[in-house]
Amino acid sequence: MxxxxxxxxxxxxxxxxxxxxxxxxxxxxxxxxxxxxxxxxxxxxxxxxxxxxxxxxxxxxxxxxxxxxxxxxxxxxxxxxxxxxxxxxxLAMIFQDPMSALNPVQTIGKQLYEAIRLHSAKRIGRSELKQRATGLLSDVGVPAPEQRLKAYPHQLSGGLNQRVVIAMMLAGNxxxxxxxxxxxxxxxxxxxxxxxxxxxxxxxxxxxxxxxxxxxxxxxxxxxxxxxxxxxxxxxxxxxxxxxxxxxxxxxxxxxxxxxxxxxxxxxxxxxxxxxxxxxxxxxxxxxxxxxxxxxxxxxxxxxxxxxxxxxxxxxxxxxxxxxxxxxxx
Ligand SMILES: Nc1ncnc2c1ncn2[C@@H]1O[C@H](COP(=O)(O)OP(=O)(O)O)[C@@H](O)[C@H]1O
Ligand SMILES: [Mg+2]
The missing domain is CATH 3.40.50.300 (P-loop containing nucleotide triphosphate hydrolases)
Incomplete structure (x- = not known):
């Protein structure tokens, strides 16, 4: 093949x-x-x-x-x-330090929404964005995903931030x-x-x-x-x-x-x-x-x-x- x-x-x-x-x-x-x-x-x-x-x-x-x-x-x-x-x-790439891929002054939710929008051909409404972002976070094993959407990267552990980066990357499948x-x-x-x-x-x-x-x-x-x-x-x-x-x-x-x-x-x-x-x-x-x-x-x-x-x-x-x-x- x-x-x-x-x-x-x-x-x-x-x-x-x-x-x-x-x-x-x-x-x-x-x-x-x-x-x-x-x-x-x-x-x-x-x-x-x-x-x-x-x-x-x-x-x-x-x-x-x-x-x-x-x-x-x-x-x-x-x-x-x-x-x-x-x-x-x-193609997507993740690095040793998840913080290098995250914006420290934006919430996890905002960054995920942006990633989802970027990969979507049509306009997506707020509630669907939230639903998809929550879904992606739960796909990568982030507990209480809905609450995490409001968090900033510095409020999460390194492991959770790496999961968030992987979730953002999955938005593009x-x-x-x-x-x-x-x-x-x-x-x-x-x-x-x-x-x-x-x-x-x-x-x-x-x-x-x-x-x-x-x-x-x-x-x-x-x-x-x-x-x-x-x-x-x-x-x-x-x-x-x-x-x-x-x-x-x-x-x-x-x-x-x-x-x-x-x-x-x-x-x-x-x-x-x-x-x-x-x-x-x-x-x-x-x-x-x-x-x-x-x-x-x-x-x-x-x-x-x-x-x-x-x-x-x-x-x-x-x-x-x-x-x-x-x-x-x-
Ligand atoms: N932009 C660059 N200019 C000059 N040398 C570089 C540059 N980027 C990487 N290198 C050199 O390339 C070599 C291989 O680096 P790298 O691929 O990062 O190694 P590894 O990931 O296996 O640790 C290193 O000697 C590094 O210094
Ligand atoms: Mg290296």
């Missing part, structure tokens, strides 16, 4: 005073209908820039190469009018939601509730979701496929079970080893040594080589080609880890 969103060899660089800085370097991404894709990788790996590129929301100093397709049709991200129609209707670390700023229990909400949106509305997160546990529970990004490239991707059961790239194994496990008596986490290089430091070879426990000489001289582990499980590494038949990443 045709993917809803697809990027083909997507490159993004930013113009600076010196030479352009490449931050996304050839991303192939496919999101099918009703699919939840996890995008993981340490800070600075280009996850947000990839998402912003798909939304057509990159800064003016960004240069884009490659292709982005929506429903099989090539998107011209520089075409602001076409992109804003798409953003308003089919988008087909794809890009959620960029939507729970990072929230308490752990609230995080789980928001993730449950995203999953139910997929189940009930068939919405596709790109979920950017640091939390590999959330990816394991929620996502169908995962893309592991490092320094602007996808180093490994595939069905979550295959990738997590038998990571072939040492970076993926490193991320998994730094994940706390509830079923392990060994409570010492193993962080990946070293730091993520800055974009201007990206060299010729594999960018992970300086931090990689199994790197050899060849890893410093060229970029590894993509290989296939099993169907749809891809990785790019000169010294891949052996296939694990049983779960044994730690």
């Amino acid at each position: 045709q993917p809803l969103l697809e990027t083909l060899d997507l490159h993004v660089s930013f113009a600076t005073d010196q030479s352009p800085v490449p931050v996304v370097r050839g991303i192939d991404l496919k999101v099918g209908r009703g699919e939840i894709i996890g995008l993981v990788g340490e800070s600075g790996s280009g996850k947000s820039v990839t998402c912003m590129a798909a939304m057509g929301l990159l800064d003016d100093n960004a240069r884009l190469r490659g292709e982005i397709r929506w429903n099989g049709r090539k998107l011209h991200c520089q075409d602001d009018d076409a992109m804003s129609v798409l953003r308003g209707n089919e 988008p087909r794809l939601l890009i959620a960029d670390e939507p729970t990072t700023a929230l308490d752990v229990t609230v995080q789980a509730q928001i993730i449950d909400l995203l999953r139910s949106l997929r189940d009930q509305r068939g919405m596709s979701i790109i979920l950017v997160t640091h939390d590999l546990g959330v990816v394991a529970e929620t996502c169908d496929r995962v893309l592991v990004m490092y320094c602007g490239r996808v180093v490994e991707s595939g069905p979550v079970a295959a990738v997590f059961q038998s990571p072939r790239h040492p970076y993926t194994r490193g991320l998994l080893a730094s994940l706390p496990r509830i079923d392990s008596s060994d409570d010492a986490l193993t962080p990946i040594p070293g730091v993520v290089p800055q974009p201007h430091e990206f060299g010729e070879g594999c960018t992970f080589a300086p931090r990689c426990p199994v790197a050899s000489e060849c890893c410093y001289s060229g970029s590894p080609a993509q290989q296939c582990s099993e169907s749809d499980h891809l990785f790019s590494c000169f010294s891949p880890l052996p296939v694990q038949k049983t779960r044994a990443h730690r």
